[in-house]
Amino acid sequence: MADDAIRGYGTQGGPGEVPESRQLLVRLSVLAAALTAWVLLYRVLSPIACALVCAPLGPKDASHFVSALWFFAYEMPKVLMLLALVVFGVGVIRTFFTPERTRRLLAGRRETAGNVLAAMLGVVTPFCSCSAVPLFIGFVEAGVPLGVTLSFLIAAPMVNEVALVLLFGLVGWQVALIYAGAGLLLAVVAGWVIGRLHMERHVEDWVYEIRMAEQEDASRSLTWSQRIDEGVVALREIVGRVWIWVVIGIAVGAGIHGYVPEDAMASIMGAEAWWTVPAAVLVGVPMYSNAAGIVPVVEALLGKGAALGSVLAFMMSVIALSLPEAIILRKVLKPRLIGLFLTIVAAGIVGVGFLFNAIM
Amino acid sequence: MKVQILGMGCAKCNDLAANAKAAIEQSGADAEIVKIDALPEIMKFGVMSTPALAIDGEVKASGKVLSVAQITTMLEGA
Numbered sequence: 001m002a003d004d005a006i007r008g009y010g011t012q013g014g015p016g017e018v019p020e021s022r023q024l025l026v027r028l029s030v031l032a033a034a035l036t037a038w039v040l041l042y043r044v045l046s047p048i049a050c051a052l053v054c055a056p057l058g059p060k061d062a063s064h065f066v067s068a069l070w071f072f073a074y075e076m077p078k079v080l081m082l083l084a085l086v087v088f089g090v091g092v093i094r095t096f097f098t099p100e101r102t103r104r105l106l107a108g109r110r111e112t113a114g115n116v117l118a119a120m121l122g123v124v125t126p127f128c129s130c131s132a133v134p135l136f137i138g139f140v141e142a143g144v145p146l147g148v149t150l151s152f153l154i155a156a157p158m159v160n161e162v163a164l165v166l167l168f169g170l171v172g173w174q175v176a177l178i179y180a181g182a183g184l185l186l187a188v189v190a191g192w193v194i195g196r197l198h199m200e201r202h203v204e205d206w207v208y209e210i211r212m213a214e215q216e217d218a219s220r221s222l223t224w225s226q227r228i229d230e231g232v233v234a235l236r237e238i239v240g241r242v243w244i245w246v247v248i249g250i251a252v253g254a255g256i257h258g259y260v261p262e263d264a265m266a267s268i269m270g271a272e273a274w275w276t277v278p279a280a281v282l283v284g285v286p287m288y289s290n291a292a293g294i295v296p297v298v299e300a301l302l303g304k305g306a307a308l309g310s311v312l313a314f315m316m317s318v319i320a321l322s323l324p325e326a327i328i329l330r331k332v333l334k335p336r337l338i339g340l341f342l343t344i345v346a347a348g349i350v351g352v353g354f355l356f357n358a359i360m
Numbered sequence: 361m362k363v364q365i366l367g368m369g370c371a372k373c374n375d376l377a378a379n380a381k382a383a384i385e386q387s388g389a390d391a392e393i394v395k396i397d398a399l400p401e402i403m404k405f406g407v408m409s410t411p412a413l414a415i416d417g418e419v420k421a422s423g424k425v426l427s428v429a430q431i432t433t434m435l436e437g438a
Contacts, residue, residue: 099408099423126423130370131409133399138408213406215419233424331399 023225031228042081049074068258076250079169083162083246084239090124090161091234095227097125099135100217106152107142111195114148119187122155129157132328141212146203147195154345155187158320162242163291170253170299178356179312186316186348193344194337202337242292249296256300263305276310277353281346284317294318308360313353320345361391363435366402366422367411373397375425376411383431391415391435 053070061067102125106118127135132153139149159180167176222230294315301311321342329338363380367373377395384391396402405414409423413431420434 103408126409128370128372128409128423130368130372131423133368134402134410135408137399137403138406210400210403212403215406215408215422218421237425 020223020225024223024228027225027228038081038085042078045074045078045081048077064258066258068254071257072250072254075170075254076247079166079246079250080239080243082165082169083242084235086161086165087238088231088235091231091238092227093124094126094234095222095230096219097121098217098219099125099127099131099138100215101125101219102152103139103142103144104217106139106144106148109145109148111145111147111192114145115151115188115192115195118144118148118151118191119155119159119184122152122187123159123184125152125156127156129325129328132325133331136329136332137207137210138212140203140207141210145195146200147191147193149191150194150341151187151191154190154320155184157322157325158187158316159183160291160319162238163295163315163319166246166291166295167298170250170295171302175302175308175312178308179315182312182352182356183316183320186320186345186352190341190344190348194341197340199337199340202334202340204332204334207332242290245290245292246296249293253296253300257303260300260304262303274354274357276307277313277350277357280310280314280353281317281321281349284314285321285346286323287318291319307357309353309355309357312356313349316349316352317346320349361389361416361435362394363391363431364394364396364405364414364417365411366396366405366407366414366419368397368399368402370410372425373411376413379426379428380413380431382428383435386428387432387435389435 049070052073053066057066057069059066102121105121106114109117136149136153139152140146164176164180167179298311298315301314302308326338326342329341333341363384365373365377365380367376373395377393380393384393396405402410402412405412405417405419407419407422411425412422413420413426413434415434421430426434
């Protein structure tokens with residue numbers, strides 16, 4: 001069954017089809033050439049930006065406009081290139097994980113260890129928020145504890161590679177690491193807490209009554225050629241969807257970079273005003289953005305003196321607490337559990353905000 | 361044969377349906393497209409990530425939007 005499908009795509013099919021080794025060789029050659037070009041181009045991005053902007057208009061801090069323009073000319077190709085590389089890589093990694101495999105890895109696990117594993121798997125398992133409901137049902141059906149399932153569902157949208165790449169490219173690897181770590185920790189703790197509260201009664205009854213067929217796990221039977229192809233598909237799909245937001249976001253960031261004075265945000269989102277963390281979370285709740293749009297804003301806020309904790313809280317709130325997600329979850333969770341879920345995640349995000357305002 | 365598109369109405373599901381339609385037209389196969397968007401039905405297939413494509417009840421791929429070429433190959437093999 002699954003084998004026919006697997007053999008079906010990525011190859012010509014039928015007699016006379018090209019052997020896997022040949023296909024792989026072609027792909028690896030192209031990949032090697034592409035990576036070489038990537039590295040060479042990456043190293044000259046700054047000189048190119050200078051050639052485009054500084055040569056005709058003067059040094060980069062000559063005026064607000066030049067400053068903003070240089071920022072745009074340098075950051076835009078840089079971020080897009082990083083994004084392409086990471087999305088491709090993660091796309092390939094994701095072929096090793098399917099929801100079916102993750103479900104099998106998590107079924108019947110005890111809490112705590114299960115929460116940690118679920119959060120980590122949430123990052124690498126391909127997941128589209130439109131499948132949140134079938135996935136939730138599938139997990140619960142297979143005996144994955146409720147808290148563990150929720151750890152997965154919190155980590156998956158929040159710790160996503162687009163967010164991490166953008167943070168790394170625009171803000172710095174430290175913040176990217178902090179964001180990833182805080183997101184995972186939040187997923188583990190929130191899921192664990194909900195598990196301890198034994199809210200199983202607050203899952204819609206019909207979820208437990210559904211009989212779900214067993215589906216094969218396709219992750220093992222893919223060839224490397226197919227995995228590379230999947231990486232390319234992910235690249236086209238994600239970058240194709242997201243690039244416009246990245247460009248807009250960087251343009252906004254460039255404007256703020258060039259025109260807004262330093263420390264402008266320090267008073268509004270500075271570390272002294274404790275109320276900025278809960279306020280940032282509240283402001284973020286009704287907003288929903290994919291990571292691509294929000295990171296340039298984050299970069300601009302940080303660059304102008306906003307406190308790290310408040311900004312992290314804002315970003316997490318925008319991505320993790322979203323109305324669309326709550327609507328989807330409403331199908332499988334009763335109102336009290338949804339309320340609890342949102343409250344605990346929000347509280348966790350506020351906690352993260354305070355923590356980083358205090359230590360940074 | 362029945363080409364079943366499982367999904368609950370997101371953009372990807374529509375893309376998959378469009379590709380499937382094109383694949384059927386291209387290959388000239390005697391097939392009709394059946395959209396399955398009710399959750400209990402989707403669960404019966406054991407699918408956890410939508411969109412998914414099944415042919416006559418057998419799930420061929422889930423969680424991705426197959427290209428027209430990929431679907432055409434599946435139609436010919438079915």
